Amino acid sequence: MKELNLDIFPKISNDQWKKLAENQLKGVNPDDKLKWRNSAEISLEGYYDQSDLQELEYLNTYFSQVKSHRWKLYEEVTVKDEKEANRQILNALMGGCDGVILSIENPDLLDGALKEVDRNICDISIRSNEHINPEGLSGMMIMPDGNCLLVEETENPISQLLEVLKGEDQNFIYRNAFSDFFLEISTVRALRFLLGEAGRGNNHIHTYIPKHQSNEHQWFLNTTAGLASILGGSHSIDFTTAIGDPRISRNTGNLIREESGIDEYTDQCGGSYYIEVLTDKIIKGVKEKLK
Structure with a gap:
């Protein structure tokens, strides 16, 4: 297979993107128009590039030293x-x-x-x-006799991580996944970083997929939230059964492992501009609450 030459694509700066976006928005400032909030009410920009990683080298430094599992x-x-x-x-x-x-x-x-x-x-x-x-x-x-921290189900990653960090140092952390794909990846990454910083890097992060009111939706939730949790770095995961047949839920995990090849890894999403920024925002949000 011929190697891809990525140098053929032009380099686009943040200023160039803003000019193009402003033109398409008919003069409206894209910094104002395209700002948004995700499901956790975290404020985000409409565009990220390499320049946004300049102050986030600490994440790369940390995850490059973490052993794969x-x-x-x-x-x-x-x-x-x-x-x-x-x-x-x-x-x-x-x-x-x-x-x-x-x-x-x-x-x-x-x-x-x-x-x-x-x-x-x-x-x-x-x-x-x-x-x-x-x-x-x-x-x-x-x-929970001394070995497990059961985290109360929540829709807010900052609240979830605060509960973990304020709890006693336990070997096994039992938490729920979030349905937002990128939010789940970033939350688990932020949790891994904060645990490592607190000297609790050996804690086992177990994630379960919450039950959805729709059985059909549950199948998709298991796949997307499960994959996101794995990409973020959960050590173990279990998939919720939607229709009384655990074989289907179990095979979701088997397919993710066998078909995607995501088995042993360190930080597969590291370097993604959006995920790095979102991870940083969650970490800073937790630290602000801990002051």
């Missing part, structure tokens, strides 16, 4: 009947999941639910309001 596909299983839960867990693991998150109220059901599950080759995490004796549960993460 393989993101994991999890599935959440509610344990009410141990036989049914066991069936769901085995189906999830055989269907490509790296692990499961068990939502369980009765600890007596745990052994039956995990029958024939090899805990040495998969991740098992537990969400429970009841005390669970960790004896015999080596390799399993008990939530």
Whole structure:
């Protein structure tokens, strides 16, 4: 395949773009006309280019030093009947999941639910309001008994990140994704940077896709929000089931991993003008609130 020569495209400066935009807007100042706010009410410009990255080198410096990681596909299983839960867990693991998150109220059901599950080759995490004796549960993460920070569902990335940073330093951060594709990428990147700056760079960021009122919309939300969360740097993710068949949601993750090749990475969206600026705005917004 012939290599692309990108030098054949003319270099366009910010001033040149503004002049062209002003002409097309019939004399209206594009700085005023094209400014907008995203779903998180963050103010943004209509155009970004290389010049906007001049003061954002700190992001490149940080992410260039972050080790790549393989993101994991999890599935959440509610344990009410141990036989049914066991069936769901085995189906999830055989269907490509790296692990499961068990939502369980009765600890007596745990052994039956995990029958024939090899805990040495998969991740098992537990969400429970009841005390669970960790004896015999080596390799399993008990939530929220000292290991997990459950972040309240929110539509505002700055509020979400504030909740994480103000919370205790936990190994496992359980957060919701945002439906805005670029906002989700930038939010996870901002979270990774802020955790690293706070000396919490080893925290595991787990993202789940919130349930949408429309089942049809949920399929698209799983794909777009899931991909965005992965591109941003989540360590694990689970996809919400919309129609009672977790296989479809599970395979969304499998397709993203196998078809896109996005498996191990450091910061694939680094250098994107808009995403870098949006990441910076979220970081500054969080720091302003922390003062």
